[in-house]
Amino acid sequence: MFPYQSGNYPIPNPYYRFVSQGQYYNPYSDTGWPWWHYPIESKGSYRYSPPQLLTFVLVHGSWADAHFWDGVAAELRSQGHTVYTPEYAGHGSDPNKKVTHAMITKSVVDYIKQLNLHDIILVGHSFGGTVIQKVAEQVPDRIKRLVFWDAFVLKDGESVADELPPQTRQGFEQLRTMSKDDTIMLPFELFRALFVNTASTEDAKLFYKSVSPEPAKPLFEKLDLKAFYALPTPKSYVYFYQDNVLPQGEGYGWNPHMSTRLGLFRLIVGDGDHFTDTRTRPAYLALKIYEASRD
Amino acid sequence: MFPYQSGNYPIPNPYYRFVSQGQYYNPYSDTGWPWWHYPIESKGSYRYSPPQLLTFVLVHGSWADAHFWDGVAAELRSQGHTVYTPEYAGHGSDPNKKVTHAMITKSVVDYIKQLNLHDIILVGHSFGGTVIQKVAEQVPDRIKRLVFWDAFVLKDGESVADELPPQTRQGFEQLRTMSKDDTIMLPFELFRALFVNTASTEDAKLFYKSVSPEPAKPLFEKLDLKAFYALPTPKSYVYFYQDNVLPQGEGYGWNPHMSTRLGLFRLIVGDGDHFTDTRTRPAYLALKIYEASRD
Amino acid sequence: MFPYQSGNYPIPNPYYRFVSQGQYYNPYSDTGWPWWHYPIESKGSYRYSPPQLLTFVLVHGSWADAHFWDGVAAELRSQGHTVYTPEYAGHGSDPNKKVTHAMITKSVVDYIKQLNLHDIILVGHSFGGTVIQKVAEQVPDRIKRLVFWDAFVLKDGESVADELPPQTRQGFEQLRTMSKDDTIMLPFELFRALFVNTASTEDAKLFYKSVSPEPAKPLFEKLDLKAFYALPTPKSYVYFYQDNVLPQGEGYGWNPHMSTRLGLFRLIVGDGDHFTDTRTRPAYLALKIYEASRD
Numbered sequence: 015m016f017p018y019q020s021g022n023y024p025i026p027n028p029y030y031r032f033v034s035q036g037q038y039y040n041p042y043s044d045t046g047w048p049w050w051h052y053p054i055e056s057k058g059s060y061r062y063s064p065p066q067l068l069t070f071v072l073v074h075g076s077w078a079d080a081h082f083w084d085g086v087a088a089e090l091r092s093q094g095h096t097v098y099t100p101e102y103a104g105h106g107s108d109p110n111k112k113v114t115h116a117m118i119t120k121s122v123v124d125y126i127k128q129l130n131l132h133d134i135i136l137v138g139h140s141f142g143g144t145v146i147q148k149v150a151e152q153v154p155d156r157i158k159r160l161v162f163w164d165a166f167v168l169k170d171g172e173s174v175a176d177e178l179p180p181q182t183r184q185g186f187e188q189l190r191t192m193s194k195d196d197t198i199m200l201p202f203e204l205f206r207a208l209f210v211n212t213a214s215t216e217d218a219k220l221f222y223k224s225v226s227p228e229p230a231k232p233l234f235e236k237l238d239l240k241a242f243y244a245l246p247t248p249k250s251y252v253y254f255y256q257d258n259v260l261p262q263g264e265g266y267g268w269n270p271h272m273s274t275r276l277g278l279f280r281l282i283v284g285d286g287d288h289f290t291d292t293r294t295r296p297a298y299l300a301l302k303i304y305e306a307s308r309d
Numbered sequence: 310m311f312p313y314q315s316g317n318y319p320i321p322n323p324y325y326r327f328v329s330q331g332q333y334y335n336p337y338s339d340t341g342w343p344w345w346h347y348p349i350e351s352k353g354s355y356r357y358s359p360p361q362l363l364t365f366v367l368v369h370g371s372w373a374d375a376h377f378w379d380g381v382a383a384e385l386r387s388q389g390h391t392v393y394t395p396e397y398a399g400h401g402s403d404p405n406k407k408v409t410h411a412m413i414t415k416s417v418v419d420y421i422k423q424l425n426l427h428d429i430i431l432v433g434h435s436f437g438g439t440v441i442q443k444v445a446e447q448v449p450d451r452i453k454r455l456v457f458w459d460a461f462v463l464k465d466g467e468s469v470a471d472e473l474p475p476q477t478r479q480g481f482e483q484l485r486t487m488s489k490d491d492t493i494m495l496p497f498e499l500f501r502a503l504f505v506n507t508a509s510t511e512d513a514k515l516f517y518k519s520v521s522p523e524p525a526k527p528l529f530e531k532l533d534l535k536a537f538y539a540l541p542t543p544k545s546y547v548y549f550y551q552d553n554v555l556p557q558g559e560g561y562g563w564n565p566h567m568s569t570r571l572g573l574f575r576l577i578v579g580d581g582d583h584f585t586d587t588r589t590r591p592a593y594l595a596l597k598i599y600e601a602s603r604d
Numbered sequence: 605m606f607p608y609q610s611g612n613y614p615i616p617n618p619y620y621r622f623v624s625q626g627q628y629y630n631p632y633s634d635t636g637w638p639w640w641h642y643p644i645e646s647k648g649s650y651r652y653s654p655p656q657l658l659t660f661v662l663v664h665g666s667w668a669d670a671h672f673w674d675g676v677a678a679e680l681r682s683q684g685h686t687v688y689t690p691e692y693a694g695h696g697s698d699p700n701k702k703v704t705h706a707m708i709t710k711s712v713v714d715y716i717k718q719l720n721l722h723d724i725i726l727v728g729h730s731f732g733g734t735v736i737q738k739v740a741e742q743v744p745d746r747i748k749r750l751v752f753w754d755a756f757v758l759k760d761g762e763s764v765a766d767e768l769p770p771q772t773r774q775g776f777e778q779l780r781t782m783s784k785d786d787t788i789m790l791p792f793e794l795f796r797a798l799f800v801n802t803a804s805t806e807d808a809k810l811f812y813k814s815v816s817p818e819p820a821k822p823l824f825e826k827l828d829l830k831a832f833y834a835l836p837t838p839k840s841y842v843y844f845y846q847d848n849v850l851p852q853g854e855g856y857g858w859n860p861h862m863s864t865r866l867g868l869f870r871l872i873v874g875d876g877d878h879f880t881d882t883r884t885r886p887a888y889l890a891l892k893i894y895e896a897s898r899d
Contacts, residue, residue, distance in 0.1 A: 179864075207868050207869060212895060248498070255550075263558060263559075271558075278503070280501070281553035283550055287871075361805060550845075565852040565853045565857075569851045576852075
């Protein structure tokens with residue numbers, strides 16, 4: 015279906031906002047000055063406008079827990095936003111690693127329902143993309159926008175493993191069989207090369223301390239996503255171009271390979287990698303997520 | 310044909326330029342100091358050199374008029390360049406929306422001839438790429454260089470619609486049939502997601518005020534471009550990597566999908582999107598266009 | 605083979621490093637504060653750490669000689685690194701242009717052996733990628749890491765010419781037949797458009813002064829690289845996204861087309877082109893190479 019076929023596209027009502035020249039100005043007034051009288055360059059916006067205050071629910075990916083978002087959440091909160099970082103089954107302090115994708119999805123759905131959250135920006139990173147795909151199917155009315163940051167957007171019937179290059183998939187399968195509890199532990203060399211490639215040596219080692227074995231099964235489960243692909247929810251994709259967890263093209267990768275499955279979506283691009291900026295540049299990452307999330 | 314087969318590539322005549330150390334220096338003198346004695350980093354150039362003054366003709370794309378260029382033109386003029394921003398048939402104050410691609414081309418050709426412009430840098434944005442392809446066929450001797458900025462480079466016999474993904478093409482066809490005068494109006498949601506994705510909410514709304522219905526026919530006309538592909542005119546392509554009007558790869562997109570059709574071309578890359586920087590960062594966009602245009 | 609299958613991935617031993625707050629801190633201590641108490645943004649690292657001092661061997665590409673690295677080498681040395689820039693057969697002051705790829709490889713291998721270098725970061729640029737592939741086969745025990753910067757990574761049995769688009773390959777063959785000594789001279793127009801596209805006009809001309817005819821044969825020799833693809837040596841790829849020597853995708857290009865042949869590798873991305881930054885931004889290029897090289 016063509017996602018923008020409604021033909022119903024009213025210009026929002028007139029509104030006022032502050033103009034740095036010290037005047038109030040109605041930009042939708044027919045007698046207003048056209049924009050080109052005011053090409054002002056500052057902070058990427060030609061006129062100042064206060065940030066839109068949003069409610070974020072941030073869903074982490076594999077080999078991470080909810081603390082993954084600590085830096086970004088603190089940054090967003092300091093700007094006035096409301097931020098939630100739910101933990102999900104098989105992660106964080108949960109001792110049970112025998113989890114399914116449905117259990118993980120239920121963790122986030124229950125969290126949203128129990129806190130009775132509405133009008134949320136639901137953000138998924140990496141594997142978390144598959145989680146927000148399924149969560150969105152269950153609580154679509156509570157979601158204002160879906161934001162994928164270097165996140166899987168699976169096709170209906172796919173698993174995460176289906177999107178891995180054969181060599182990586184084979185490697186994951188080997189690591190899985192090596193474990194005693196059906197988990198996959200990332201070797202440091204792989205983590206350093208693919209997840210924190212732009213980090214300093216010390217930061218990479220420090221980051222690796224927070225990595226624990228990931229429940230394997232959800233990575234290999236094929237997901238029914240028919241309901242997801244019928245949702246009219248607005249969508250954005252944040253792509254960081256030094257992210258090399260997946261090869262950048264030739265049939266793989268975050269953007270455009272998976273992002274374009276979203277149909278109409280807003281693209282925001284940054285220069286980071288898969289993990290590092292959550293710790294080294296939380297303000298930068300928070301800005302990119304905000305750019306993807308505002309109306 | 311191989312575009313650089315001439316074998317005729319003289320080094321330009323010796324010239325003088327100012328060296329910041331306070332000395333005049335002939336870089337082509339056999340007795341001159343080699344460059345590596347002077348690796349100076351400043352403003353991206355290891356030695357200062359004054360800008361080359363150029364004559365620009367800027368050709369806008371669809372859902373825009375000549376005011377699209379106001380910020381960039383002002384910036385280029387402030388640097389000493391001469392800038393023209395022709396309006397073309399079916400756009401701006403022209404009440405007649407029943408136009409053809411040939412009429413649009415004629416507008417620009419007539420403008421160049423009437424002002425008797427020579428040695429011009431002919432810049433096309435988006436749909437304007439197809440216009441400068443056809444203009445170049447008619448006044449090749451007046452053109453110093455062609456610069457495409459996130460612009461269509463059609464193959465011989467193609468239309469703009471041929472380069473759209475099936476879903477987008479279908480959407481445009483639906484919007485076309487919904488109109489009373491064979492135009493296509495962009496819904497705000499589509500414009501916001503694809504044309505001004507990096508803009509603030511307020512800027513996006515303000516930008517949308519300048520969008521009016523686009524004559525549909527020229528987007529679906531197949532163009533004879535045999536003469537274009539025989540032109541030896543130097544060519545450049547400016548690509549902004551947050552531009553998501555077309556999917557970024559897998560058979561679609563500005564670069565490399567369409568840019569490589571130019572044969573030998575100079576690539577310049579920036580971090581903007583399809584529309585926003587004309588208003589929020591005109592100096593940045595002007596710099597990228599200048600980098601693509603200088604000898 | 606899966607390059608990270610060993611399952612042997614100990615966290616490095618505890619170590620001390622300076623914390624800017626004026627305290628020594630053991631990041632691997634179980635009682636240490638978790639990282640998220642200290643999200644400090646400065647210079648892209650959330651804690652200060654001194655650079656790791658490395659030994660670099662920099663291998664240039666075609667239409668260049670060892671002076672290509674002068675700016676970068678000076679920069680790296682100023683930071684405390686040890687840097688070697690070997691010249692190889694058929695280049696620099698070598699009057700004999702009738703060289704083979706094996707002779708070029710031997711130049712670098714002999715250089716490394718005679719200086720008895722160990723634990724080196726072997727960096728190859730452009731054609732130099734094929735050289736470090738072959739050098740690595742002969743002295744693998746001396747190499748700590750291979751770093752490719754916009755460099756060819758040939759498949760077993762391939763030549764450089766095999767990776768060129770048909771039009772470029774045909775052009776090179778024409779230029780080759782035009783020469784009297786089986787070399788290829790780059791016309792200025794081609795050099796300006798593809799090798800120094802981001803440079804100012806003056807810098808482009810100055811850079812071109814250092815270009816001399818390149819021995820053609822090594823570009824067309826097919827290389828046996830079976831031994832290379834069995835090496836466990838860590839690998840990195842530095843990709844500059846304004847580099848347009850090869851088309852950026854659709855079956856060609858540096859990244860991901862050739863980089864992914866390395867198997868597991870660390871990706872670092874910068875915004876430069878193929879040649880320019882060696883002269884205009886040596887510190888920037890040196891930083892990117894360092895980021896690719898550190899542990």
